[in-house]
Amino acid sequence: MKFQTITGTKDILPSESSLWQHIEQTARSVFKRFGYSEIRTPVFEDTNLFLRGIGETTDIVGKEMYTFKPSAESEESLTLRPEMTASVMRAYLQHSLGAQSPVVKVYYISELFRKEKPQKGRYRQFWQFGAECIGSANPEADAEVIAMMMMIYDELGIKNTTLKLNSLGDIETRKRYRTILQDYLRPHFDKLDAVSKERFEKNPLRILDSKNPDLKELIENAPRILECLDEVSKSHFETVKTYLDDFGVKYVIDHRLVRGLDYYSRTAFELVSSDLGAQDALGGGGRYDGLGEQLGAEKEIPAVGFASGIERLLIALESAGISEKIQPPKPDVMLVAQSPLARGWIMKTAQAWRKEGLTVETDLLARSLKAQMREANRLGATFAVIVGENELQTGKFQLKNLLTSEQKEIQQEDLLSEIKTRTA
């Protein structure tokens, strides 16, 4: 029996981890500059958290959750987290984070679990980085979150993206618009496809999202939610757009952008890339003022956030030719031993130099000098030091620069400082 990864899961191998670290470091760096702190929550939660938070009619909750009982006789139901926002809000409420500071700004880099059929840019265990800004109802928060997300992509060098922007208004607006949309669609009901007919009652806004080309014209001519906005949402949206203009963040208004999770209100946004195939969303987010109350808060808790798929970002980095430029770190020096006695010396010296901060390689296979040199070259070491009986007796060492092929004789006591200055 050969073991292998479960369908929809992936190993991140040593050859790829540099790229992952590069993405994570870039994200952390931007988050830090915006004053966001990291939050880490458990990978599993009470199933009800997601039922309440995400919405029971959504596909995520309806058919994509990994739900299990901690033991056969237990009443409890647990679920591997399919997204982070509900967990973050749960932590915010549980620890009364809002009582300590009026605005709580957190980010995460986490793995999530959804039992979907895998395809390009979609896995059953996948990674997201994202941020939540909790406590401000003002458009400044929306603008900042969007700008922060865009800055990460910008610093990673991602081009060919489109930022889509829309506003869903407040809850009243959505209710009102829902009726308006249904009234518009009702005379055309027979023309709708099966999926859209299904959505007509349950979630008519999703019909706008349909990829069916036959419905294109119908959807184009549908009444737009932006024209139905309440006054507060309208001016909120205008202010968000003004800030984005000021920041130089480019966007397009997309009337069809209706985010899938129930808790969104007002601002909704999505960053799409043409490099990605059918799953074209690199990241997305929006305002979710209603979530806190859904999870049991006494009053409305205004909040806005975004989430980005790391595997999808990887695809975009790949097609932009950026991923190949991120190389794994290379050793400063390879210590090459020519005899058993020399091997003892290089082991001790390697240990000492590593404490000094150098990246030092040695051959663990006791191979020939030639093989050790080959290894040094393969690893991309800057220097090789060849250590044999002569060196140990005379205290004079051959320091070879593998990048230039220059070799010179150095006194033992000067080796470390020479290598340090030349690799700094």
Next chain:
RNA sequence: GUGAUUGUAGCUCAGCUGGUUAGAGCGCCUGAUUGUGGCUCAGGAGGUCGCGGGUUCGAGUCCCGUCUUUCACCCCA
């Protein structure tokens, strides 16, 4: 869940209508006169042809099942 698609050395792939010990490139290892890498040359290791059945004198090649890969629908990051 539905519909397609893939599966041969570590990697990328050949293998014609079923026929003797399954190949290439890259990578890996060793060597090219005894203490020196990268290029070149020579040699070498490495494969239950996803797995299980079946057809056949004979299957990597045909059939069935199963798992897996990839892509799309659905949905989403």
